[in-house]
Amino acid sequence: MNPDATDRQLMKLLQQNAQLTIKEMAARVNLSVTPVHDRIRKLEKEGYIERYVCLLNRRKLGKNLLVYCNITLDKQRKESFEEFNEAVGQMPEVLECCVVSGSFDYLLKIVVDDVEAYNQFYQQNLSVLKSVLHISSFFVMSQVKSTTELPLE
Amino acid sequence: MNPDATDRQLMKLLQQNAQLTIKEMAARVNLSVTPVHDRIRKLEKEGYIERYVCLLNRRKLGKNLLVYCNITLDKQRKESFEEFNEAVGQMPEVLECCVVSGSFDYLLKIVVDDVEAYNQFYQQNLSVLKSVLHISSFFVMSQVKSTTELPLE
DNA sequence: CTGAATAATAGAAATTTTTTCTGTAATTAT
DNA sequence: ATAATTACAGAAAAAATTTCTATTATTCAG
Numbered sequence: 001m002n003p004d005a006t007d008r009q010l011m012k013l014l015q016q017n018a019q020l021t022i023k024e025m026a027a028r029v030n031l032s033v034t035p036v037h038d039r040i041r042k043l044e045k046e047g048y049i050e051r052y053v054c055l056l057n058r059r060k061l062g063k064n065l066l067v068y069c070n071i072t073l074d075k076q077r078k079e080s081f082e083e084f085n086e087a088v089g090q091m092p093e094v095l096e097c098c099v100v101s102g103s104f105d106y107l108l109k110i111v112v113d114d115v116e117a118y119n120q121f122y123q124q125n126l127s128v129l130k131s132v133l134h135i136s137s138f139f140v141m142s143q144v145k146s147t148t149e150l151p152l153e
Numbered sequence: 154m155n156p157d158a159t160d161r162q163l164m165k166l167l168q169q170n171a172q173l174t175i176k177e178m179a180a181r182v183n184l185s186v187t188p189v190h191d192r193i194r195k196l197e198k199e200g201y202i203e204r205y206v207c208l209l210n211r212r213k214l215g216k217n218l219l220v221y222c223n224i225t226l227d228k229q230r231k232e233s234f235e236e237f238n239e240a241v242g243q244m245p246e247v248l249e250c251c252v253v254s255g256s257f258d259y260l261l262k263i264v265v266d267d268v269e270a271y272n273q274f275y276q277q278n279l280s281v282l283k284s285v286l287h288i289s290s291f292f293v294m295s296q297v298k299s300t301t302e303l304p305l306e
Numbered sequence: 307c308t309g310a311a312t313a314a315t316a317g318a319a320a321t322t323t324t325t326t327c328t329g330t331a332a333t334t335a336t
Numbered sequence: 337a338t339a340a341t342t343a344c345a346g347a348a349a350a351a352a353t354t355t356c357t358a359t360t361a362t363t364c365a366g
Binding site for chain 4: 031032033034037038039
């Protein structure tokens, strides 16, 4: 049921490069293809592996600006949270959105072409939401680290 | 040189599911296998596609706590930034780290098992850094949205 | 225009990979 | 102890990727 050391090794490999062949992975964990194949299918079936994706280069795509954004909602209106969650789900520029403890409500990660595009997004998509009380934006100057790889002890 | 509508369509598909076969993608963009194969290789070669990874379920792995963390460095010490960047690169718990404009210096995304594990990480890895002047942590209560998919107009 | 050069495409062949199948060894449970 | 389950290896079958060949579009210089 619980992934053993070999399973974790396989997950680690797949987190780094999902294009490794089963044969290559088998060699690295000192097994034949069959058990490696079966283990990966099992990890998928049991939900440890959620999906396989490709990661694109945002610079190449002209998405030169990354913005983190703190948002406070109007808590008087009880529909605020649902409304806001729903809206954010529809916005392709918002890559991450979570409710956080502390002095504000939401933290958003937003990707756009440039400052102008952000301003437009801000005016037309964020500030128009009735549920939004206050927004403060932080522009990313440089990305020191960015990974999707979860630590596997 | 620049990706056309078909290339963008392929990138979009691969961002959502990197396990689609060339045949399946070919059907969706109304082409045969060859051009789709060539286009994808070209997107990889030119750096639009950076890598293929699998995304794991952090809950399943017991990583139940996500923390965003603002850090201010001691700017008197000019080696501060290099030291800090280097240190963060070595920490598997830190998934993202960037330099931001505004009232603090760094924004970090950190994944750990629980509050206790975070406290341990905080004490043993963050606060010990001589370059760190101030830290404030925000615990994620709920993830409304989380995607690696960049918008492709 | 026109013809040469380049780029994009389709279809088929070759290669590689994934998946399935069969059987054996190891482990677990009763 | 023995039956049942699980993990594994090797081989066969199926499917996918990659390469090859040839044709059709497109671009560009004269």
